[in-house]
Amino acid sequence: MTVSPPEPNSTHGVPDRLIKHAVRYADHQLVNRNDLTPMMRHYADVKDQYPHAILLYRVGDFYETFFQDAIVISRELEIVLTSKDGGKDVGRVPLSGIPHHALDRYSAQLVEKGYAIAVCDQVEDPAEAQGLVRREITRVITPGTILEEGMLNARRNNFLVAVVIAGTHWGLAYADISTGEFLTTQSSGLDALNHEITRLQPAEILCPTNAPDLGRLLRPGETSKQLPDCLPTQFCYTLRSQSPFSQVEARQRLLQRFRVRSLEGMGCEHLPLAVRAAGGLLEYLESTSERTVLDRKKHITPQQVPLQPVCTYTLTEYLTLDNQTRRNLEITQTVRDGTFHGSLLWALDETITPMGSRALRRWLLQPLLNISEIQARQETIKELVENGILRDDLQRLLRQIYDLERLAGRAGSGTASPRDLVSLADSVSRLPDLSRLVATARSPYLKALQNVPPVLEHLGTRLHAHLVERPPLAIKDGGLIRPDIVPQLDAMRQQATADEKWLADLEVLERDRTGLSTLKVGYSKTFGYFISISRSKADQVPPEYERKQTLTNEERFITAELKERESRILNARKELGAMEYEVFVSLRTEVGEQAELIRSVAHAVAAADALAGLAKVAVYQGYCCPDMVAGRDIAIGEGRHPVVEQSLPAGFFVPNSTQLGKSDHDIAPSHPDLIVLTGPNASGKSCYLRQIGLIQLMAQMGSFVPAEHARLGICDRIFTRVGAVDDLATGQSTFMVEMNETANILNHATARSLVLLDEIGRGTATFDGLSIAWAVAEHLASEVRARTVFATHYHELNELASLLPNVENFQVTVKEMPDQIIFLHKVQPGGADRSYGIEAGRLAGLPPSVIDRARQVMHQIEKHSKIAIGLGKGKPSDPTTPQPDSDLTTQLDIFR
Ligand SMILES: Nc1ncnc2c1ncn2[C@@H]1O[C@H](COP(=O)(O)OP(=O)(O)OP(=O)(O)O)[C@@H](O)[C@H]1O
Known part of the structure; x- marks a missing residue:
């Protein structure tokens, strides 16, 4: 992989601002690996495995990037580009880093700009590491595989699309891993493919090719010879190898994933292109996004992205709207400046929840053809128009329901936080109220809310019973689980509380015992707990006090008992945090197991929300x-x-x-x-x-x-x-x-x-x-x-x-x-x-002299020019052939 290094004075793509740092290498592949420091060598090796992603490499409290990635992220994120020692014979190499707590924010910006990101985490405690801390890739984020709440737009889906083209026939599969939707279709006509992709507005499109640069992410507008001409270029593309898109491999993968013997039930057994697209998409998710979760012992456990079994659809199920029509009717954005404000969706979106808003957007882009399906929605709107109290109460309750679809997705993929679970429990516990509210409703979409699966009610109660009302953001430091739920936790807490009380009382006790009124108990990161005495009184301390540190005005001591208590307290805190985390993870797994059910309820809630919003618009706009x-x-x-x-x-x-x-x-x-x-x-x-x-x-x-x-x-x-x-x-x-x-x-x-x-x-x-x-x-x-x-x-x-x-x-x-x-x-x-037209020109502010002249010219034209078919009351012999007036040659004269 290494090639000859540049001449010592060569700048080789190094930005000017780094030349003063004496940086010679802007590309990790140009450096001789053996010359790099061990950490840098590991970084370069990992980078080789993810050449098309920005590698964010955890070092202490930062995610650092080096070489070419450092230059890219400093430019894209407008953050400082500096340098770090790369090894004795390498000198300094470009460095740019982001604080670990800002990972989501900066990743969102990079992904928005069309970059893929590989996150390399420390998977062992640096304090316990022998030599270089062990690090592994724990997550690859690409525009189409985002799960993180902060990186997603709540009111629209984030679709990953895969396409397979064979002549003029094609297969297209799409999935939103944050909501679990997974659909596939097959059709013909490359224009129709273009329209379908544009309808979906995917965050990322997978395209199988024989390209040499597989895995490459083409950012919006970037072109490649490997990309078929018929595909719209305004989206992000990832070039993938052909084999997972082959019929045999793709079919096998789908069968295995959804544990079925045939794809008949999913409706695509006889649609080879649809199967190939879906299988290729699934392979991509499995290889990039099946994230790994670190348990308390820093063991990595793979976690599946919770996808619903693939569902086959046909383009002819819906009213066809091509790209021009969607644009011209300004369905989701205006033609003039591409804004949401002024679009049809803007005028109609009175939904309360993000799920409802996403459903409304989908419906607007896929109107129905089936009259009875249309009437089912109409009936629901009608009931909500006629019953204003029901509508208001429904919307009030919906305000207390969070994004169940995405919460279920995060629980299923092992990324939900304790706060997510509390939000989920709060939302689930509102479902019985919702069901009571619509108990006597007659319309189909409201009736769908009448039955709350008992298992969800039970889950909500369990989550509430276990988790504190407002869990802290840091999930590994404890403070998540309520008392009186897990006896082992309670016992540990009691012990820790007793030790902490002993420590709190120690200052008063020791002051009394020693008669030293300025004695204090303190804590420092380096030494832990200590007893501090002013230097003037330091010679009066009892013999069991062991001197640890001398400062200008004070002496610090420890005692054997203090140290013992200290290690008990610190261990107890660590153990407590770890045990609480374990309880939380098992709760999250329980929720994940119900992801499918939660989502089906979420769909019903989303539809009711969209319809209640439409009913409100119908009432207020007449x-x-x-x-x-x-x-x-x-x-x-x-x-x-x-x-x-x-x-x-x-x-x-x-x-x-x-x-x-x-x-x-x-x-x-x-x-x-x-x-x-x-x-x-x-x-x-x-x-x-x-x-x-x-x-x-x-x-x-x-x-x-x-x-x-x-x-x-x-x-x-x-x-x-x-x-x-x-x-x-x-x-x-x-x-x-x-x-x-x-x-x-x-x-x-x-x-x-x-x-x-x-x-x-x-x-x-x-x-x-x-x-x-x-x-x-x-x-x-x-x-x-x-x-x-x-x-x-x-x-x-x-x-x-x-x-x-x-x-x-x-x-x-x-x-x-x-x-x-x-x-x-x-x-x-x-x-x-x-x-x-001239009057319109005047109103628009054309100069009066131009308006006057235009009137003159028009007068002349009207006098001299007529088009045959526009002349008469009688029907021309061949109306499709407009005949200019025989006197048309005089046209040229009229401008004189
Ligand atoms: N039915 C209506 N009621 C009130 N205002 C209207 C109505 N129809 C159009 N307008 C107003 O008139 C403006 C011009 O309308 P529009 O662009 O449809 O005209 P047009 O006949 O298509 O013009 P042109 O031939 O120049 O393209 C619109 O921006 C709108 O504000």
Whole structure:
């Protein structure tokens, strides 16, 4: 591993600020191992085993890093970079360290930046070590394998994903080890894979490759030839070897882990790619995160990550939302600045617990297709809307329930602290109250809370009986377990108390006995307990006092009895701490064994929390329960945009109705499949368009919707094409992005889809754009028959309504005043013939001279230019081919 060292004066990647420390080596691989100090040599050997992780190496009260890792962490964490002696012939090497108690905080920062961390702990007491203290890796933390509470975002899942791609087919498995979820799927189409990954927003993705640098973590945005092109680059990737992802190995691993003979019960026996992804993911967890726990004798015991048996899902179980649609509908973040504030989730999240909030986020990103599942959620919301007292009481109780999902996960993985167990006991002991509260409830999600498993009640009582109300943070120093629970502990405590009392009384007794009124009993780290006498009286001490230390003003003595008591007290404290820790660990194991059950209760609580939150929003925002039907109708009475409405003063939002897709022409009136929506700039077209998509999405996730009434058929997909964004990263122009998105819609939309198009064809020449817009609208209306709203400034598209029976025109109205226009935001039948773009420009502050000139130019254009299809009342012979006015050559003249 060692290579020739650099020339003595070479700087070899050493940062300038270390050159003055005479540091020559910035890379541990450049140093001859035999020249290193024993500790440094061990560090370098361990580092070789974890080349792609930052190695945090415990030295006393610090986790230290050396060589290249020291340079990285000092840069990333903005902490001091200094140096330490690496050996006689090596000189000083870079050093950067963090205090041991700040491990979580700094690890969180490093992981957030996409680094993996290997934690190397001291696994023997330095005081008892013969030579170098024994150290071992106790934890490898990667972005997708975090369990530590302080490093996780409470309100969202932390997913680890594994993908296996075979041609255009793929398997994807994902797990959140903090909550135990473990799912897998198989499908085809690389776009669909990209959309599924983006939906999950994984913290880390595992990708099997034949790469030479296996184990490498690619940070977000970093590319590698080993990574298939179809994968989105904004996530962290870990390159893994192929073999655990092979069918045989992966299947075997799953069978062993979940102790089953076949994967049939998990639904993936016949989905080889799903099995391969799941098995590969499991192998990664087993090799990196099956953490080790140090017991009181510093023995390392492996601890399994508590995962639920893998569950197979299909993409077609849910309403399909592609990346653009999730982005354009601003479901979890806004388009403009990527913030949570202003998103749909922001408007709807009135949950109390982090579990409820995570459930709501999941539901919003995976709306349902099954009407009865939707109705089960609706019924629960309805009951909570109608019974305000029940809703308030439920939310009040939920406030006392902690994150049971993650608490169970930490208990199962051996990382829960005593405080975690107390929080868990507090939460579990609230479950019977919850069950009593919903005893007479009728709706499915509330009924699910009626039965509390007796074993959990018993567990809560046991934890409360054993653990003190507020255990200390340091878990090995005792003070965790209540008295009168473990007789052996009580006996030890009594002895320790007696000894401590003896010590407390000693000062008074000895003062009396010796007549030395300045005598004191003290404690120092070096000598332990001592008796201190002022130097002037030191010659008056009794003969059994043994002089130990002389200070300027005092002499310190010990006695045989004092030393004996001292060693009893110190031993007792140590023993007590260790025994309490043992009792705590066995309690934690008991909880871990119930992790599965706790999680199933947690799911029920999370769902009830999400629904109570939705009920609250429904009440305060005046939402209605949509009638979900099997047909294709989208009938919304006086609908509103759930987010814009909340951002405007009460009563300012103008509601608008929508009727789409009622194709049964025998029952009049029928409703169009496609609406051409025109209207001036800034009149509210985009808002109206999105409002329809959001109402449909909310309805399919089971929520009430912002409308007076709604009757909605189930959609298989919602597509949106909104605005124009350059995708410079992939080298695509604005227009090409627009065309790609449009192609995706035309190739995948069905009669059951909802398509929302906000301007098509704006990024090219007017005639090209109009021609494309026309052809797209025509195809959607007559071939696909998808329910579509097409917002446009090409007023010529209004002609389509006179050509196709299932197309209608609507416009967002304004009121024209002599010197201004007033936005009414009202959608009405008919097509607009003007865009008032110049007026919008004036309102935006374009200079008056530019506005005047624009008016002049427009006047000229209107006089000279007409597009054939927009001209007439009659139908053109071939409407798909827009014909410019024969006089079009005069266009050039009009700018004169
Ligand atoms: N129904 C409504 N009630 C009240 N305010 C509304 C309504 N619809 C839209 N608005 C307000 O009008 C603003 C402009 O709306 P929107 O962006 O939808 O216009 P637009 O017609 O799509 O404009 P453009 O054609 O320039 O893209 C919104 O930011 C919103 O504040």
